[in-house]
Amino acid sequence: MIGLIRRHSVLPGFAPAMGFTVLYLSLVVLIPLAALAWKAASLDWPQFWRIATSPRVLSSYRLSFGASLAGAMTNALFGVILAWVLVRYRFPFQRLVDALVDLPFALPTAVAGISLPALYASTGWIGRWLEPLGLPVAFTPLGVWIALTFVGLPFVVRTVQPVLADLDAEIEEAAASLGAGRWQTIRRVLFPAILPALLTGFALSFARALGEYGSVVFISGNMPMRTEIAPLLIVTKLEQYDYTGATAIALVMLAASFLILFAINGLQWWSRRHEVRSHG
């Protein structure tokens, strides 16, 4: 158990700090999560399976996972470009651009949510140009992709940026003086160095997108079987006081996000080991 073995320290305050930490953690996080576990335990499995695999729910998983994956991939590509440009090049308003990258962390999701239809509806700033081209964005899966790209945007930039900044210039110089071309150096030296950070950022972006609700519901149109994401279905079921149905879908989504969290921890462990080995 936590806190039973404590090595001697001259500092006071361990017991009250630890006591408050554990008490507050239990009250705010652990006991409420236990309520979910308790509800899950009272579900019977055939019923759980029937709800969690009904056609409408399955199509919401497909959209949630598909659009989150597409958003995370977009962010992986542009996140690396952004991190690279911010670390390696100099251009006007660089500090402003750097600060703006965090906007999706600071902007409430409902605000982002209502701004997207204003841009992409058929009368919107961008939508009015795309619609005549036969590319409607609002109320289609494309709109969900845009919203989920927005919410996950900072993750890859913020995981890759410090790794790029800390890279030793000597490694690149060594590769170059050994005759490697620039592209070869990028592919064989730089890319492997940032890969763990890139994968971590990708996974964080994917996990964030998977649970996202506020920025999506305004632009998706929420049509069953077509543009309904899984978190929206949870809300719909709760509004009908169908706690069992909501819990079943929530458990599937929670299992998915825990799996991703597990993968991220594994990745970090792997990259630390990798680092130790390559340095020693």
Added chain:
Amino acid sequence: MQAASMTNRPNCRSSGRRRALTEPAWVRGLLIAAALVFLLLFLMLPLAAVFAQALEKGIGAYLHALGERDALAAIRLTLLTAVIVVPFNAAFGIAAAWAIAKFEFRGKNLLISLIDLPFAVSPVVSGLIFVLLFGLQGWLGPWLISHDLKVIFAIPGIVLVTLFVTFPFVARELIPLMQAQGADEEGAAVVLGAGGWKTFLRVTLPNIKWGLLYGIILCNARAMGEFGAVSVVSGHIRGLTNTMPLHVEVLYNEYNFVAAFAVASLLALLALVTLAAKSFVEWKTQHTAQDAGEGALHT
């Protein structure tokens, strides 16, 4: 011999080396353009759209929308929630970081993972958890009814769920910071006879103040802006249980776009202030770190 060959390198060789260490100008330009166009499309246009839509019918309509009774009630509730939630989570963050960074005990990694747990839970699922706990058919539902207490579809539910979703912000900022600083300075203070509180206020707090402020800024932004989790527990009662983000949704669904974007623009301003404060704290931290480094060099 090696030194001689180094100095005798022909000039073309060094320019080739420089070429191998950066990209041609057109590639650099292209990458910068790609990054900026991406940010313009995905970040700046949505932000600009909020302010443009809010002011579409002029400044008079904008101010009128903000002065409405329900809008003011939503602003009050949002501020109230933040004023309760932020101090609690800040106090927790300090206590957790003190225990984790200054002492050794078993299960430390488990404790750190548990603190991060709310970040892994979807906002909607966070709301669901509290409905399952306090709702009519929930764990404590019958007891609450018999005591005439209301949590779900009332302000306590909104505060609780906001406590949950913003739980890790301050702690996860302070834990690595205080771990990196170690316990030597505090140890010295205690050995010299300072009490626990005095040590904390005079030694620890000055060392962590910028990190603490950083965590509080992020915690506050999320507390004021949370939508999904609050939406599930609030019940959307106008003038009573609508926070600002929820009021935005209600107005938007009533096709009252100017008012919806007017309230949204306040939240967007809050986001911009948050980013500015965050950048300032980051700049300040680097500055103090540099000063400390230089001070160490001089002594």
